[in-house]
Amino acid sequence: MIKIGVLALQGAVREHVRSLQAEDTEVIIVKKAEQLDELDGLVFPGGESTTMRRLINQYGFFEPLKAFGESGKPIFGTCAGLILMADEIVGQDAAHLGLMNMRVQRNAFGRQRESFETTLEVQGVAEDLRSVFIRAPLIEEVGEHVEVLSTYNGEIVAARQGHYLTCSFHPELTDDFRLHQFFATMVREAKQVTN
Numbered sequence: 518m519i520k521i522g523v524l525a526l527q528g529a530v531r532e533h534v535r536s537l538q539a540e541d542t543e544v545i546i547v548k549k550a551e552q553l554d555e556l557d558g559l560v561f562p563g564g565e566s567t568t569m570r571r572l573i574n575q576y577g578f579f580e581p582l583k584a585f586g587e588s589g590k591p592i593f594g595t596c597a598g599l600i601l602m603a604d605e606i607v608g609q610d611a612a613h614l615g616l617m618n619m620r621v622q623r624n625a626f627g628r629q630r631e632s633f634e635t636t637l638e639v640q641g642v643a644e645d646l647r648s649v650f651i652r653a654p655l656i657e658e659v660g661e662h663v664e665v666l667s668t669y670n671g672e673i674v675a676a677r678q679g680h681y682l683t684c685s686f687h688p689e690l691t692d693d694f695r696l697h698q699f700f701a702t703m704v705r706e707a708k709q710v711t712n
Contacts, residue, residue, distance in 0.1 A: 519704050522547040522556040524582075526572040528564030528597065532689035536697040541705075550581040558591040558704035561598025563651070563687050566623065569597055570613045579614075586616045591680040591707050593700040599683040600654050607657060617678045618660030624652050637686075639667040639675055639696060647693040648674075648686040655685050680707055 522545045523533045530546060537544045537560070545552060553559070559582075561569075573579050586592050594602040601613045605620040632651040639646045646667075656673035659665060667675035667684070675684040675696075682703060688696040 518543060519557045519701065519708055520545055520555055521558040521560065521701065521704055522552060523560045523562060524578075524598075526564075526576065526578075527569050528562030529687065529689050530562055532687075533560050533562050533595075533697070536689045536694045537701060539698070539701060542701055548576075550576065550578050553581050553585050556585075556590065557708045558593070558700065559585060560700070561592065561594040561601050562689070563596030563598060566597040566600035566613065566654075569601060573601075573613075583614055583616070586614065586681065589680055589707060589711065591682065591700065591703045592616065593682045593697075593703075595684055595689065596651070596653055596687055599656070599685060602681060602683055603656075604660075617676070617681050617683065618663050619656050619676060619678075619683075620658045621654050622657050623654050634691075635669065637667045637669060637674065639684075639699075640664075641666065642699045643693070643695045646688065646695060647691040648684075648688060649690040650686045651690075653685040656683070 520543045525546045534544045602616045603621040604612050604615040607622045634649045636645045637648045638644050663678040
């Protein structure tokens with residue numbers, strides 16, 4: 518049995534819970550930093566990255582989240598979650614959690630009305646993953662040890678660095694759960710290593 522938390526400060530929390538549900542997976546809605554201790558993996562949902570950072574600070578999550586990531590437990594960031602994980606954000610002096618070696622651009626695909634859905638090839642996951650882009654960021658550049666998993670029109674939209682997984686889009690807003698299953702496998706593998 519694995520326990521995966523969804524950080525419930527803002528964003529599509531219920532949709533991630535639904536996407537992660539499986540026989541061997543207990544999904545926990547995380548509202549307090551102490552809950553991180555019982556988890557094997559964690560999802561940062563989409564939302565608004567600046568608001569999420571303010572709430573992370575307000576509810577005492579900043580150091581516990583950094584420690585969670587640095588302990589080797591997998592984290593999956595979607596859309597705004599990707600921005601939280603980057604160590605460089607275009608146009609901002611400081612990053613948020615700075616977990617992944619990449620530079621990201623906020624709202625790179627335009628405003629809400631420019632939202633769209635497409636099918637992507639995601640390395641190791643699927644050749645035809647349904648993906649919803651809503652005011653999505655993109656990964657402008659990746660550093661050492663970061664593997665590009667997917668691109669859209671030549672732009673990087675999904676990447677992995679060890680136990681960190683990110684994507685620009687919202688896989689939880691479709692009925693295609695393969696990227697969540699891929700993350701659950703990362704969590705199972707990481708748990709086996711630590712046990």
